[in-house]
Amino acid sequence: MEKNKLYELEIDSIAEDGSGIGRLDGLVVFCRGMLPGERGVVRILKVTKSYAVGKAVSISTFSPHRVEPPSCPNFARSCGGCTFCHLDAAEQLTWKRRRVSDCLSRIGGLPDAAALVAPVLPSEPVFRYRNKSIYAFSPAAGGGITCGFYAPNSHRVVPIRETEGCLLENEMSREIRDFTVEYMNAYGISAYDECSGKGVLRALMVRTNHRGPREAMAVLVIHAKTLPGMEAYAAALCAALPFVVSVYLCANTQNTNVVLRGDLRLICGKPSIRDVIGAFPGAPSFEISPHSFYQVNPTQTERLYELVYAFLPDEPQLIYDIYCGIGTIGIYLLSRLREAGKAQERLPILAGVESVSSAVSDARRNALENGFPNAAFYCGDAADVTPDVIARYGTPSVVILDPPRKGCDAALIETVLASNAENIIYVSCDPATLARDLKRICAAGYLCARIQPVDMFPQSGHVETVVLLSHKKPDSYIHIDVEFGEGEGKIPVDKIVQRAEQYKPKERVTYKRIKEYILEKYGFKVHTAYIAEVKRSLGLPMYDAPNAVEKLKQARKHPTPEKVEAIKDALHYFAVI
Template sequence: MDLQKNKVYRCQITDYTADGTGFAKIEGRAVFVPRTAVGDQCDVRIVKVTKNVAFGRVEKIIVPSAQRTAPACPVADKCGGCCYQHITYGEELRAKEKKVRDALTRIGGQDGAKLLGITGAPTTEHYRNKAQYPVGRDKEGSIVTGFYRPRSHDIVPVEKCLIQSETADKIAAVVREWMTEFSVMPYDYEKKRGTIRHIYVRVGEKSGESQLTLISATKKMPKLDVLVERLRAAAPSLTGILLNHNQRDDNVILGDRTDVLWGEPMLEDRLCGHTFLLSPEAFYQVNHAQAERLYACAVDYAGLTGEETVLDLYCGAGTITLALAEHAKTAIGVEIVPEAIENAKRNALRNGMENTEFFCADAGQAAQRLAKRGIDVLVVDPPRKGLDATARDAILKMQPPKVVYVSCDPATLARDVAELCGAGYTLEKAQAFDLFPRTFHVETVVLLSHKKADSYIHIDVEFGEGEGKIPVDSIAKRAEAYKPKEKVTYKMIKEYIEAKYGFKVHTAYIAEVKRNLGLPMYDAPNAVEELKQPRKHPTPEKVEAIKDALRYFAVI
C-alpha cells in the first residue's frame, strides 16, 4: 500500500542518514524525518512521496528516545548550522562513527573493523575559531547576522551562537550596530546590490588574538574610522581589521583583494607546538583541541624514522607539513592558494624548520612532477570533494609505500580508498575524529599501504584463424565475485532532489557535479545540443543537493 501525502503515520526512528536526518520504515517505505532521534516513537505526517522514498515531519513524539535531549540552542529547529542539538553527545558520536564505518564498507568495499573508533571533543560549545556570518535584513527591515535556514538563503538571526567563539559574536554585534547607525546596506544576492556580504572573524585559541575581515561588494563605506575605534574598544584581542573586496555574482565568500584598515594583515596562533601566521585565505582547522589530536594521529600513522621524504598535498598554511617535518628527513608541502603557500613558507622560517619545501600548484600536477623525488610517505588532506582524477592518477603512478589520508567527508574518502585499494593499496587502519560537534560533519584519518606483488598471473593470448584463446582459470574467482551495481540514472537523482528539497535540477548540473567529483561519465543524447548554449553552473545549494543524492544512492 502506498503512503499518502498529508496522512499521519505512527513509526519508530531506527537510523540516521549521512546528513543527520532520522530514518524510519513505514509500510515498507523508507521515510526521512528531520530532527528525530533513534528510538523515537512518533506520529509523522508525510509531506512528500516519490517512487522510492518519502519525507515526513514530526507531529507528535509518543515515546521519546532515551538519547533525546532538550536543545540548548533556541533556534536549533530553524538554523541550518547544527543538526544534532536534540540528542546526547554520546549518541552523536555513535551516529558519526557508524557513518564513517558505513561509508568504508558500502562505498569503499572495506572491512569495517579497520575503523578503530571515534575520538570525541572535550567540549561541544564555543569550539569554533572561525565564524563567517552572512548579513541581511529580517521581515521588519532590521539588519541581522546569523546563519542560513536549511536549503535557503533566508538568514536565521543569531546573536549568540553556542558553537562560535563569544569574541566572534561580540565583534559581529559591533558591526551590526555600525551598519544600522550609518545606513550601511547589507548585500542583496537577488537584486545584486548593497555593501556588506559577510562578517568573517578568526580567533587564535592559544595566542588570544582575533581578526576581523569585512567582505564588501563596494570599495567605499562611511565612517570606517568610527567602526575601527568601536571594534578596538569592544574587542581588545583584535590585532587586525581587514576589508576584503568581493564583487562576484556567486556565493563564494572571499574576493581576490584584501586591504588592511588597521593592525596586522595576519593572525598568529600556536598549533602542535608551532607558531603560525594565518591570512584570511589560509586553511586552518576550526577546532584547535581536536586538530592537535587529528594531526598527532596522522603523524603516528606515517610512522616516520627521520629518513623519509614526505609529500603533503593540500597543505594549507603548512600545519601538517611542519608536524611531519619534525620526524622526517624532508617534508614537501603543496597548496594551490598562493596566500596559503606564502603563509606556509613564513611559518617554516619562524619555526626554524629548514627541512621543508613548499610549492604553489595543483595537487595532482605537483604530485606528478615530484614523483621522481622518491616519496616515502604521502599525506593528503583534500577538500570535501576528495581527490580529483589527476591527483588519484598521480598517486597511482608514484606508488608511495604509505598514504595517510585525512578526510572531512566519509563518502568521498571511501570512494578514493576503493580506487586506491583496487590498484594495489591495502587499508590498514582508520580513526574518526569529531571536529564539528552538533553538526553532521566528521573527520577521518586512514592509513593505506602499498601491496607488493608476490605472484603474477600469466595470461597467454593466441591468435589463430579468427579466434582468440585466453586461459583465464586463474582469475575466475575475481570474475565470480564481481556483481555489477544497479545503474543510478539522472532521473532517479532528479526525483530524489525534487522530493527532498522542493526544486528541480538540470541533467547538465548533475553531470557537472559528477565531473568535478571525478566520477565516470556517459554521453547524454542531448549533449551536443546543450553545448551550443553557454554552460551554466549550478548554485551551491543545488551542488549540495546533488551530492546528497549521490550519497543516498551510494555513488559517492
C-alpha cells in the first residue's frame, strides 16, 4: 500500500470518531465519511506499520442507514463537533452496543458479552441536548471574527453559520453565541490566531441549566491579561439576555489546549448557576461553577441516575461514591431514597471522594442545601484517600465508581476489593478502560449482573455504560449429615477443635493491616503503591493492568530501602512470604 494512491475499499466497521474501518492487504484502513457496508474508492493519505488513513474519492455502494444530506449542515463542512451525523439514530445505537460488547469480550475476557450487554438506552431528544458548549474564535474570511468548532485532528475552526446554527447547542447557548460575535465585531475585538500569536479572543464557554428558572453562564477566554470594556460587554449581555446570570473572564495566555487555564475572574452576576436533576418531589438542585464536572445531556443524566438507583441493594446502610465530582450521583440517590419514604435518620451514610478541591467544596455545599448534613466528602487522589475512608466507615453496602475516561487506578481497585463490598456500581464513559477494570474486578470474585449502555451523546461515537457487579453466589448446595462421638463413621469430639484450627482459613491480609503494622512498629507510613511494588518484586500474585499506560505523566516514586525492609517484615509477620 502506497501513500496518495487509489484503492477500492469495503467498510465493515466504524470507529468512535466516525471513521469507517476497512482492510487492505491485512492492514486496517480508517476512512472518514464512509459507513459499514459501503464500498468505494479511497485515496491513501497516511501509512504506518499498523494502520492507514484514507479519504473517500467516490462511493459505489451506499449503506441503507446513511443520512443524506447529514442531519447537521456543519458536518458536511468537516466540523468536528459531531461524528455520526451521517448515520441514522437506530444504527448509531446498534454500533454503540457492539462497541461495548466487543471491548468487554476482547479486552475484558467476559464470556457471552454480547448477550449480557443490554440494548442501548436511547436519548430523547437527539438534537439540542447539550447544556455546555465551548466555541473557538477565529478570524473571519471577510474580516472581523467568527466562531465554531475545530475540524477533526486540527485547530482549524469550522464557523457556525447564523442561518443554520449547531444542532447540538440549545437555544440559550445559541443566543449567547450570536450576541457575543455581533458585539465583538461591532467593537473591533480581534480573534486570537495560533499561527501568528496575535489577537485576543480565544473561546466562549456557555453553561445552561435544564430545570427551574432559566439560568446561563458565559465565560469569555482571552489571550491577554485583561480585556478593556469587558464590564460593558457583561452588562450588555445580561441586559439583552436576562437568563444570563453569571459572566466570567478567563485570561489564558498559555500555549495549551485546556480552555479554562489561567486567571478566572467573575465579572458580573453570581459565581454559579443552579440546576435540578429529576422531576420528583424533593429532587436535588446543584450549584454549577465554571470548572464543575456536570453531565452535558440533562435528560439522559436523569435516566442514568435512575439506573444507578435501581441497581442499589435493598436497605443500603453505607454508600461510597468514588470520583464523586460535585456530588451529583450520591446526593441524587439520597434524594430518591428520601422521596421513597426513608426517614432522615434511616438514610444511608454517604461518603464521597474527589481529587478536585473546588468540586469537593461544591459537593459539601450541595449536600447541605439539599438537606443531607451527614454526607461527607473527602479531597485527594482516589487511590490515596479511599483506604482512609474505608478505615473510618467500614465495609460499604455498595461502592459507586464513576472515573474519567482513563478508568480506575489499579491501587484503587485493590482497595475496593479489599473492602469486601457486596455490590459495585461502575459508571463508565469509555468501554475500553471499563473492560480492563472489569477483568480485574471479576477475577476477584464478582459477577456482572447488569450491563446497561446509555446514549449520553447522540450524533457522536461516545457511549456511557452502567454495570452492576455482585459477589458470586454458589450454584447449588450439598446437604451432609455428620455424627459426632466414638465409633465407626463418627468424628471424635476431642478432635473437633484440633481439626477446626487445622482447617481454619487464614484471615485476609489487607493493605490497611500492613500499613497499621508498619506504623505501629516503625513509626512511619507507607503508600499502597509501595506495598504493591514490593509484592511485585517478590513475585507475589497481583492484579495486572493489561492496558496500563506505557508512560506516566510524572515519574513514579519508589520506596526507600528502609520502607522496603519494613514492608517485607510485615509480609513475613502476616505469613504472606
